[in-house]
Amino acid sequence: MAVPLSPDALARALRREGVRVAEHGDWQTHNRNHKGAWGPVHGVMLHHTAGTNSLALCRSGTPDLPGPLCIGLVAKDGTVHLVGYGRTNHAGLGSSAVLGAVRTEAALPAPGPDAVDGNARFYGFEIENLGNGRDPYPEAQLDASDRLSAALCRTHGWTARSVIAHKEWTRRKIDPSFSMASMRGRIATRLGSAPTVEPYEPFPGAAFFVPGRTSPLITRAGIRLVAEGCGRYDVGPGPVWGEADRRSYAAWQRELGYSGGAADGVPGRASWDRLRVPRI
Template identity: 60%
Template sequence: MATPLTADQFVTALRAEGVIVVEVDDWRDHNRNHKGAWGPVNGVIVHHTVTSGTASSVELCYDGYDELPGPLCHGVIDKDGVVHLVGNGRANHAGTGDGDVLSAVVGESALPRPTANDTDGNARFYGFECINLGDGDDPWPAAQLDAIERVSAALCRAHGWEAGSVIGHKEWTNTKVDPVGFAMDDMRDRVAARLGGKPAGGVNPRPAAGNGYEPFPGADFFRTAPDSPVVTAMGRRLVEEGCSAYSQGPGPQWTDADRQSYSAWQRKQGFSGSDADGWPGRVTWDALKVPHSS
């Protein structure tokens, strides 16, 4: 058992593990503490949202709906691996589950199959909603799975837990099926491997100085149609990665060919739909490793 982290401790733990964090509105004071206990905490529950689109999914998890007011979790993990913090305290994410499962999590032992729904999970677990339709077809990009691994490891490290403290919603209660699309045993293996070392860090807010790569200039930079050597360096890396839509160039002026090429890179990284729209984001930019242009 452990005392829940404060908001500052929570953010510090995530960022120390290399998580890209977005703080949403007044998440630090947004909770359901007036409806029940928050803590002691024992672990982390991973969910999928059954939604698509970052903005709408974050809004839903922050506000909730008539039958289930928000916050519906503590953080929303988008397809780009960014974690949007929406709650701090008790959240409507876990509901009731099996007390025997809780005992197994506390003991970090093999999980029994959930049968009873007799224990308040909202008091005992951190919860992360991951943007995915949950239909078995919607992909889980590498960046998103990496973020799930990192947030889970961050909280385990902060509380002195092992990977056995990380479970899926379907492992907590027999009324849920999430997450669909990856195995929780595999995720626990990833968390265990990460906990074997020190916090990774270093992926946000930008690559470390002196590493030879161009730091992410921000999404707005590209929407202004810049004329910059950064665009040339990016284009050359896209060509090297086999993601070229250029008939000539690349050159310093941002064009639709740059956007089409970057969209191909996003798809190569496992993104699709609006998440592969050709506008660079931090995770795919860092993965591209664009050399310094000056």
């Protein structure tokens, strides 16, 4: 049980843990606090968005479920977009037995009847994913999810058992669509050492690099490709992944000794790690 952090303290805690943060508008005062007090807080709840246009949805919500729908959205590239702070419409009613287990950091029981308002008791974060079992979670996104969770656990003196899934809170939900045992294992490992800001961007996954993808990560990668003498840009590089980026990355792959289909311009983990794209 803890008093919620101030917005500034939360942003500092995330950045200390190496989270790449983007702040949107009046996020520090955008909340649902008029519906009731927020806090004391007992843990972190993770969700998946199960839709498209996630940033706008998380910030504004819908007519039936007004925003903000979370504190932050974890994008595919690992950026955590802060869209609200305080009471948010993320958890809804859930199990009093689960809340009791989180408070004592005990093993979670199966969720019982919906009886307790989780919006008042948890930090809520949405993870961009369709939740259909086919939409991947890139490593950069999982990395950001465990880092943000560890940041709050470290600050409040919690263990990884204070991080739960929406699907563990209520029988009505299935999100997020990954193993929480694995995620809590990652968080526990991170909490076992001092926070470190890794100097290079983790590989976001090959599926990240599709035509039209927009991210500052793409600009930063292009800058590194130019520095390595592999830039094939007439203009740029810029934040939108396109043919010039693909040709530039293919040149980098050939520079590393790849050929044929292995030099198709789609980043792979080994070539990405050797490119050493600085953290944004």
